[in-house]
Amino acid sequence: MKHAIVKVHPKDNVIVALRKLEKGETVKYNDEQFVLQETIPAKHKFTISDMHPGDQIYMYGVLVGKAKRPIPKATRISTENLAHASDSFAMHERKLDWYKPDVSKWKDKTFMGYRRSDGSVGTANYWLIVPLVFCENRNVDVLRESLINKLGYGRINKYNSFTNQIISSYITGGNINEIKLDRSTAVATEERLFKNVDGIKFLLHDGGCGGTRQDAEALCGLLAGYITHPNVAGATVLSLGCQHSQVSILMNEIRKRSDNFDKPLHIIEQQKIGLEKDVMEEAIRKTFEGLIDADKCKRTPAPISKLCIGLECGGSDGFSGISANPALGYVSDMLVAMGGSVILSEFPELCGVEQELSDRCVDENVAGKFMDLMTRYNERAKEAGSGFDMNPSPGNIRDGLITDAIKSAGAAKKGGTSPVTDVLDYPEKVTKPGLNLLCTPGNDVESTTAEVGSGANIVLFTTGLGTPTGNPVTPVVKLSSNTELFKRMSDIIDINTGTIIDGEETIEEAAGRILDYVIRVASGEEMVAAVRNGQDDFIVWKRGVSL
Structure with missing residues (x-):
């Protein structure tokens, strides 16, 4: 060191x-x-x-x-x-000067992606099965059991044989502490039928009815964000029929995000069809038809500007703000300099840096929207007996993030120095290149879910304590803030930025290494740990208070 x-x-x-x-x-x-x-x-x-x-x-x-x-x-x-404690904030003059990094090494590089008719490019190619209401979750589970293994997307559970050995040892009177787990990586149960389809993903949730109508509308907006996402080829949607999140609301949200939406979309409404066997028959047939279409899409070269990167952190520590997060900030500036898009979210973790970020907004309308969302969010938290000051977790505090403002100031480093081109309220879609601020909770799964719903086709996720968070359709690249974590939890971490703390490389050098890795991931050349481990986290944010 x-x-x-x-x-x-x-x-x-x-x-x-x-x-x-x-x-x-x-x-x-x-x-x-x-x-x-x-x-x-x-x-x-x-x-x-x-x-x-x-x-x-x-x-x-x-x-x-x-x-x-x-x-x-x-x-x-x-x-x-x-x-x-944190400083107050108000409307000030624009401060749009920023450090533009040298991107000459990358500006002509491409990644191998899936081109969509709306001009976006996917880093993966998935088929979605989506329930519009929690009542359909059981039918979705039946579809999962019917399709995954037969189509070659299932994986052998490496813990099954270990459990069988434990059972056998117990029955025969052996010592179960002598049984060791085979650490080999899980493999697919069968060969894939559709070579160009990365998988079928199931977006289970507990929403769609009950709660508020606003929650149902936000759910439809989020699901529309996934259905229109560049990493998604098409979707099968299961609807009961009587729920708050109506098909008409979903279709309206899809049109908001894609004027000329032309992906295969099959909507199965149980109350119209009747018997479960008929619902399942229709859903399986339509899904298979959709997969045939999805398999026709192949990877082709695309410019770096087609990347939309979500910037996320979870299980942060006292090194996050001086290694991993600044490295992501430099990557963010590099991508912006090449015409790409980045998303900085987790509004409770921007507490104390509101003035800096609002000053970086391209105009007063964008700055005003950011300040309004921050103010109203904090007020709602206080009304519920909480507040941004209660955001740090016990793990954060134990590892040096004593106040929310300390945590926030370090977390904001992920956003680099470029101007804020747009501010989005959950679950709005990114439509402008550059740095976008997205209103989400600080909860890393809710926030990652939202970033992908807004269009992130890669997520860079920093952690100082270790978290396995992933996403159903977008690769989540995990970066450790310290070397000890990288060594201890190598099965869930992809990149070590503890090298910055150790004095082995600069922030700029780490950023270049990260961007090279991102290009390989976007091209399908690298499989991140979260994908390898089947970490498909998906949590819908209900607009009540969540920090």
Whole structure:
């Protein structure tokens, strides 16, 4: 490791420990020495001067908290001595200057994608089976059982044989602790019938009826986002018939996103057809017809500008904001410089950086929409007895993210420095190249689900603690903020950016490595861990409070 500590921004009055620092140890930053008053775990921060109650704490150059009690110099900040605080925000002048990285190495590169008639390009080619209401989930499960293995999309459960060995050992009186799992990778049960179709995906959910009409409409908008998604060839939709999320609402949402929608779309309405066997017969036949059409689409070269990348984080730690997230920010700027689109979401995790982001909006209308969504979201949270300040999880806090503002300031680094071209309310679709802000919760599965519904055909997902999150139709590339995590959970992590903490490469070098990997994933040359592990997470956001 090159350094023991780092000060992220000149304005900061805390310093980050890059390794465990012992009590009484002397560390030096520039010309100043600090004798540590207590042990500082790696990823945590200590003060550079004596702090008094009410004094402001800055990190990443922004206000992130206020001292609740005296904090001596070289003492760790914690939930016991620091309270969340963030600056207010208002409409200011536009600040649209940004650092445009050198993309000469990539500007003429292409990826092998699936071209759609609306001009979009998929990084994968899936068929969807979608229930319009939770009442149809059981029928969807029957379809899954009927289709997956027979068409070659099933996988052998590597834990079945382990369970059988445990059972056999128990019956024969053996020692079950001596049984070891075969760690070989799961393989497909049969050869694929449709070589150009990556799979059939099932978007199970608990919505569509009950709740509010607004929830049903938002569900239809989200499902329309998936049906029109460039990674989707077509869909079979199962409707009961009487639910709030009517077929007419779904079709209206599809037309909003695709004026000349021409993908195969088969709608099966149970109450019109009657008997379950007739419903299943129709659904299987129509799905098979759709797969025949989907298999005709093949990968062809496409420019990098056709990538729409979702920027996500989950299970963050105190290194996320100084390794993985800034690396994604640089990738974001690279993609924008080449005409691509990126999505930054998780509005509760933009608390404290609202002024910077609103100033970066291309005009006052876009800035006003962002500030309005942030304000109303926080107000709804407070009305429910919560608030953005309650966002950090126990894991976040344990690993150095003491306040929501600290977490947010680091999370926002994923958005790079480019202007904000558009602000979207859930579940609106991305229509403009550049950096898009999408209103979602901080919950990583709800947010990833939403980013894909808005058009992300690749998701870059940073984590400092480890999370297996994936998505049914879009590859989710997992990046660790630290090397120890990458080694410990290598079965779910694709890329290590702990090399930045270790002093082995710069943020710019890591970003180039990430973009090269993204191009391979987009071309179908690399299978990310979430796809390999069958991690098909899909959670619909109901517009009640979710942080």
